[in-house]
Amino acid sequence: MSNEEITTAEAGQVKIKRPRGRALRFEEFGVLVVLVILFIAFTIMAPSTFPTPANLMNILRQITEVSIMAIGATFVIITAEIDLSPGSIYGFSGAVFALMMAGGTAPTLCFIAALAIATGIGLVSGTFVTRIGVPAFIITLCMSMIFRGGVYIATEGHQVVGIPKDNWPFALFGSRLGDFRFPSQVIVMAALIIVFAIILKNTSLGFKTYATGGNIRAAEVSGINTKRIKLFAFGLAGGLAGLAGVVSVTYLGSLYPTAGSGYEMDVVAACILGGTNLAGGRGTILGTLIGAAIIGVIKNALVLMHVDAYFQTATVGVVILIGVCVDTMVKRRGDARLA
Amino acid sequence: MRKKILFIALALVMMVSLSFAGCSGSGGGAESGGDSAAEGTGDEATTAAEDDATSDTGGAEKYKFGVVVQAISGDFTNSFIKGAEDAAKLIGCEVEVTGPEEQKIDQEVSIVETMLESDIDGIAVVAGDKEGFRSSVDLAESKGIPFVTFNMDDGDPNDPGMKHPGYGIGYAGAVEYNFAYLFAEKFFNDIAPDVKNYLIATADPALPVCVERATAIRDVAKAKGIKELETVPIGYDFNEGYSAVENALTANPDVEAIVGTDHFSQSIANVVGDQGLGDKIKVGCFDPLPGTIARLETGDCDLIADQNPYLMAYYSIINLYSLKTNGSCAYNIDTGAFMWTQDLIEDLKVKYDYKG
Numbered sequence: 001m002s003n004e005e006i007t008t009a010e011a012g013q014v015k016i017k018r019p020r021g022r023a024l025r026f027e028e029f030g031v032l033v034v035l036v037i038l039f040i041a042f043t044i045m046a047p048s049t050f051p052t053p054a055n056l057m058n059i060l061r062q063i064t065e066v067s068i069m070a071i072g073a074t075f076v077i078i079t080a081e082i083d084l085s086p087g088s089i090y091g092f093s094g095a096v097f098a099l100m101m102a103g104g105t106a107p108t109l110c111f112i113a114a115l116a117i118a119t120g121i122g123l124v125s126g127t128f129v130t131r132i133g134v135p136a137f138i139i140t141l142c143m144s145m146i147f148r149g150g151v152y153i154a155t156e157g158h159q160v161v162g163i164p165k166d167n168w169p170f171a172l173f174g175s176r177l178g179d180f181r182f183p184s185q186v187i188v189m190a191a192l193i194i195v196f197a198i199i200l201k202n203t204s205l206g207f208k209t210y211a212t213g214g215n216i217r218a219a220e221v222s223g224i225n226t227k228r229i230k231l232f233a234f235g236l237a238g239g240l241a242g243l244a245g246v247v248s249v250t251y252l253g254s255l256y257p258t259a260g261s262g263y264e265m266d267v268v269a270a271c272i273l274g275g276t277n278l279a280g281g282r283g284t285i286l287g288t289l290i291g292a293a294i295i296g297v298i299k300n301a302l303v304l305m306h307v308d309a310y311f312q313t314a315t316v317g318v319v320i321l322i323g324v325c326v327d328t329m330v331k332r333r334g335d336a337r338l339a
Numbered sequence: 340m341r342k343k344i345l346f347i348a349l350a351l352v353m354m355v356s357l358s359f360a361g362c363s364g365s366g367g368g369a370e371s372g373g374d375s376a377a378e379g380t381g382d383e384a385t386t387a388a389e390d391d392a393t394s395d396t397g398g399a400e401k402y403k404f405g406v407v408v409q410a411i412s413g414d415f416t417n418s419f420i421k422g423a424e425d426a427a428k429l430i431g432c433e434v435e436v437t438g439p440e441e442q443k444i445d446q447e448v449s450i451v452e453t454m455l456e457s458d459i460d461g462i463a464v465v466a467g468d469k470e471g472f473r474s475s476v477d478l479a480e481s482k483g484i485p486f487v488t489f490n491m492d493d494g495d496p497n498d499p500g501m502k503h504p505g506y507g508i509g510y511a512g513a514v515e516y517n518f519a520y521l522f523a524e525k526f527f528n529d530i531a532p533d534v535k536n537y538l539i540a541t542a543d544p545a546l547p548v549c550v551e552r553a554t555a556i557r558d559v560a561k562a563k564g565i566k567e568l569e570t571v572p573i574g575y576d577f578n579e580g581y582s583a584v585e586n587a588l589t590a591n592p593d594v595e596a597i598v599g600t601d602h603f604s605q606s607i608a609n610v611v612g613d614q615g616l617g618d619k620i621k622v623g624c625f626d627p628l629p630g631t632i633a634r635l636e637t638g639d640c641d642l643i644a645d646q647n648p649y650l651m652a653y654y655s656i657i658n659l660y661s662l663k664t665n666g667s668c669a670y671n672i673d674t675g676a677f678m679w680t681q682d683l684i685e686d687l688k689v690k691y692d693y694k695g
Contacts, residue, residue: 046590055589062582148440157412161629248578252609254630256577257412261441303586309544309572 080280122238174250213280580606
């Protein structure tokens with residue numbers, strides 16, 4: 001939703017238009033073009049390895065954690081805020097889950113505790129932002145440091161192993177299904193994508209989220225409690241980062257104290273590449289998923305094409321830059337056509 | 340007033356979260372493995388050493404030594420802490436262990452420089468980059484503070500006897516090239532004598548110590564006519580490493596062996612084990628982390644190189660003490676290399692107090 005869609009009517013009344021229900025919006029179209037081009041290019045360059053079902057399944061699994069975290073981050077960024085703590089929340093909630101599981105606590109309790117703490121951390125960040133006025137950049141950076149330290153304190157610097165695996169969290173998030181060995185966590189990711197895409201696009205909550213980031217003053221005048229919307233976004237981002245941490249523990253079967261370190265950059269990159277506007281008011285869950293997929297596809301394909309290790313990081317940066325440029329051009333053309 | 344109350348409430352929430360996790364860590368019964376007594380944080384190491392120093396020194400001068408490691412978390416670091424702590428107890432001194440959150444030379448150099456400005460009597464540093472730490476050595480020299488190194492020495496592989504000419508003041512640890520060479524010889528001669536090709540998986544293909552180890556592995560393989568398919572960067576995160584190894588296996592379906600250069604190589608064994616490729620692909624890893632020990636036990640890893648991190652920090656503190664009291668120290672203490680194979684798993688579990 002763009003700022004143009006929030007218009008001030010006469011007599012001081014504020015009228016907020018809902019985004020039109022196109023199946024595919026320009027935000028997603030531009031970045032989807034990039035993904036398709038990359039897919040075709042990599043299929044031509046590595047025909048025997050890249051387009052195989054097994055490899056595509058690998059890519060899906062590899063983007064799961066970042067995609068789950070990026071759902072929450074998309075909500076936050078759409079409200080014109082930023083969250084730099086998902087990597088640490090991922091590690092901290094993963095540590096809580098792993099340590100409690102290894103200690104023999106009931107799996108359901110471990111799961112609830114990990115998610116509750118993660119959501120709580122997000123809500124604390126949101127409270128600082130909305131009630132006290134601390135810039136989100138600062139508070140989430142502080143939270144990131146506090147809870148990265150929390151991981152070290154909780155684990156005492158050790159890798160946590162000895163986690164029992166015969167339980168429902170491991171079956172739901174960390175198992176491989178059928179002869180294809182399909183990763184169950186991908187199904188969880190898909191479900192979350194669908195649910196939150198619907199929430200963002202078709203519900204009052206999603207509408208208010210766009211309105212808060214698109215024009216906060218207009219939103220407030222129209223009666224939207226923007227503070228509550230932002231608080232929800234931060235809480236959601238925390239909870240989903242925590243869920244991603246749990247997913248990682250169930251898949252790897254252990255937790256290392258550095259888990260999730262640096263993931264916030266991947267998460268923000270996925271959102272921005274997916275068309276989410278850092279200034280707020282614009283972005284979609286589907287776009288974010290495509291953004292995460294682009295990053296995952298590039299990382300995967302560079303290895304398949306035997307690109308030298310020294311060139312891989314730089315190449316990822318260059319391709320993302322090109323992707324953002326193509327996406328921006330497509331959007332501009334789309335906006336011009338609408339105008 | 341409301342804001343004050345809110346501040347206090349938020350602070351309480353954070354404290355409860357952290358203490359909750361802390362309780363889980365200490366009381367949860369997690370089998371963290373690691374070095375036999377590798378328990379506690381750097382602060383605990385300092386405290387323990389202080390307590391013992393008070394009782395043992397009997398009024399003699401009590402030195403305070405700083406130890407800067409390449410990354411402050413992880414089982415490898417805990418072994419350093421324990422080694423430094425035990426040595427401090429032995430000689431009656433204090434130790435303070437610190438380091439950057441992740442392995443970053445520039446941050447480590449900053450920490451070393453800060454520590455040199457404090458009231459320490461000597462410093463032991465994991466110096467993964469000879470040139471990067473040269474200014475720190477100069478600073479220490481200008482202040483008359485003994486500076487020794489351990490664990491990593493970045494040197495010329497063709498000059499194994501002079502691994503750290505820039506320091507010249509004591510090193511405790513394996514000679515990287517030689518250590519990796521032994522590891523590769525054991526791997527390609529005994530573990531995987533018939534393989535035709537292999538991959539190298541490394542946390543950081545540009546980190547000097549990883550480069551040196553990879554060079555040694557390549558030299559051994561080349562001499563035996565084994566082809567390196569590629570070098571796979573696996574990063575400092577097991578999840579990221581897992582994905583990288585998965586991709587590498589897709590790109591190289593005929594690979595017969597994968598060898599690591601650091602303790603993040605556990606990712607290799609994780610993927611090989613999870614994909615049921617343990618019989619097809621031979622795996623060599625560095626450092627007996629709890630997860631890697633588990634993989635050796637299940638046969639997903641075939642060889643683990645053990646650098647004896649405990650001894651490295653232990654002898655570094657002894658070296659510093661010797662420099663303070665006698666003005667000299669052992670120039671190069673080779674803490675050796677031990678190669679763990681599955682038939683030695685029970686001994687390995689005892690050494691690292693691994694309970695699974």
